[in-house]
Amino acid sequence: MTSTLLDLNSPHLGFGSSTRSTSKLTPFKRSNHCPICDSNDGRCSKGDEIILCLTETYDVGIINGYKLRKLSKDNNWGVWAPHSVDDNYNSVNWQTRKAIRDQQADEERRQRIAKELPIDQRDHLYRKLLSDLSLCSMDQGDLDRRGMSQSEIKGFNAVSVGQFQRVQNLSSDLPGVLPGGILNSQGGYLWPLYDVHGQIVALQLRKRNVHQDNRYIWLSSSTRRHPDGNGPHVNGEIPLAVYKSFGPYSRIGLVEGTGIKPFLTSTRLNIPVIGAAGGHVGLIS
């Protein structure tokens, strides 16, 4: 069985002034399920007398004989301890809690999807946005360096933006637009993602000056201050990028990534290509 040693006095877990300096935490895996949320993917773990549950972080009463004591210092885990006292007020089992959580998640998903701007309006507004902007020589040079010809650069349809780029007459329901007529953008360039009907469903942005690991972002209206802003999702999913060449074809390309790679594959091989973001499943805005 795998186990992890964690320093319980570390600010990470925040067990305060425990006399024990370390305690063994065993992640719940395989047939060993978290008694609070039933997960077994290693996200929750068991200590000597406590359960660290990543799913349940609110005091919702007694679950399977455990009660929430506190949160870990980073607020990520609920720290649950056995509840031995007789008063089993509000006692529920994990099945009931899971059903409630699933129901809440379903409802939140339904509401998010209901708020999405319809595709034909996104297409219309994104085309307007792209036509109002142009590609600066610095970004043009970047695409040059990546081996794109002038006609390929033109076909890719990228435009340069500044940080919090001002835009006009765009609905703040359009993913990427913030109240007050600005884009939730950083300095870099944007390009359109098309669906299978050739309609623009989302924009992606390549930042100019950042660390490599988060150079690409989806244009989204969801921010810390506006957490309810629309993300790039289509029917609750991160969109695919469909690049279609004309003419009869007998093959379709599948490429990881939603930008230059699938675009050039389609253009140069003259086949339709579907690009999907890496880590496609489970991305939440």
Ligand SMILES: [Zn+2]
């Ligand atoms: Zn759990």
